[in-house]
Amino acid sequence: MNTRITSFAALLGSALLALSSTTAGAAYSVSLLAPIAQDQNSYGEVIAANGVMLGESYVKQDCPVSQWVGCLVEGYSSRQPRSVWWPAQGGAPTALPCLSKAVSTSASWDKPCEAHAINNRGVMVGRSYVPKGAFDIGVHPVLWLSPGSAPVDLSAQLQGLPSYLSARAVGINEQGWIIGRAQIDNRQNEYAFLLRDGLATVLPSASALSVKARAINTTMAVGDGQYERGGQSGVIVWTLGGPTTTLRTVDGSENDVHAEAISSAGHVAGFYWAPASKQGNRAYVWYQGRAQALPTDPGYSSVAYGVNAAGQVVGSHCRTDQDIHGCRAVVWTNGVRQDLNVLATPPAGYTFVQAKAINDQGQITGWMVNAANAYRGFALIPKP
Secondary structure, three states: OOOOOOOOOOOOOOOOOOOEOOOOOOEEEEEOOOOOOOOOOEEEEEEEOOOOEEEEEEOOOOHHHHHHHHHHHHOOOOEEEEEEOOOOOOOOOOOOOOOOOOOEEEEOOOOOOOEEEEOOOOOOEEEEEEOOOOOOEEEEEEEEOOOOOOOEEEHHOOOOOOOOOOEEEEEEEOOOOOEEEEEOOOOEEEEEEEEEOOOEEEOOOOOOOOEEEEOOOOOOOEEEEOOOOOOOOOOOOOOOOOEEEOOOOOOOOOOEEEEEEEOOOOOOOEEEEEEEHHOOOOOEEEEEEEEEEOOOOOEEEEEEEEEEEOEEEEEEEEEEOOOHHHHHEEEEEEEEEEEEEHHHHOOOOOEEEEEEEOOOOOEEEEEEEEEOOOOOEEEEEEOO
16 A cells, blocks of 8 residues: 555545535445544555444654664655554544554554454454564564553464464454464465464364465354465365365366455355456355355456455455556445445545445445545445
8 A cells, every 4th residue: 555645634624533425315424534644544444343443544653763774774754554443433543552663664564563353342353563583573463452452462372383483363253262374484374273262273274285364253264275386276164163165166167266254144255366267356255155256347357355244245346457546446235236436425536446344234444545646444334
């Protein structure tokens, strides 16, 4: 998300933290996700059942004397992304605290810590950097009990796992069970683990060479498995306490299949690529053993990022010959694709380009962009 900074003063016209669009005939009202600093960008990425959201915004920063060498070598940037929590329907953002601030300030593209998921109780999980020796940085799995609470380092609870270089938590369910990823070597090989009631176990690899955990619900978890070195990937679904299943193809040909989300009812959404088709990515949904490619126009690619218990899928539908400005945030309902720019009215000059998550109430979060490459997160709330 390395984008040019543009002031939002002309757009906002006031210090309001959340604005609502109530255009007659629209299916959704629109709330803006306020950035930490008004002249910075914001991005909505996760939405919980109660409507609170996680995402990203930028903070302004200086280069301390202790890190001037890194700033000189890597190129100093005056801003850095931070993981952010927003209350339901927008409002004042809270930057999540990290285990350590000892991260190069020149690495403007990276966050010192990042929340990946939140459950209905408001507990969040993710990762945080920590110093490792004099010059290196380690990655630890963490948990936040609330937006303002200090992160809890989960590393001590992973001591029974096989050795690893770094680890992160990527999902948490209503029971408090956590799914995560552990990197085992410098070639980015990983295994998936489940942390349940203080006990960590490795999830089955389903014969994959490397496994990346993605998400979890009350009874299932999902991840990606790499089955060829640098080649084909497939989706792995773990029934917690039960069998493991895989999805290796959506259209019957050789596919490269990836998962992005799992609903509370067990729908899996993501994208696949068929090398023989010579086309871009295509969104799909997988439920009760049936995988369905979602409508994607010729000359476009699509990705499904979120899915809810009703089977509604959200994501992006993008022209393959354009950049982000050729994308539209979309929702697929019963297999029918709809442009969220038609179902809701974005602020003047903006386009909804990415829909990243949807909860069981049909509330959606994502981000929009204008011609000056200014980004702002949004929440879409279905109208009664």
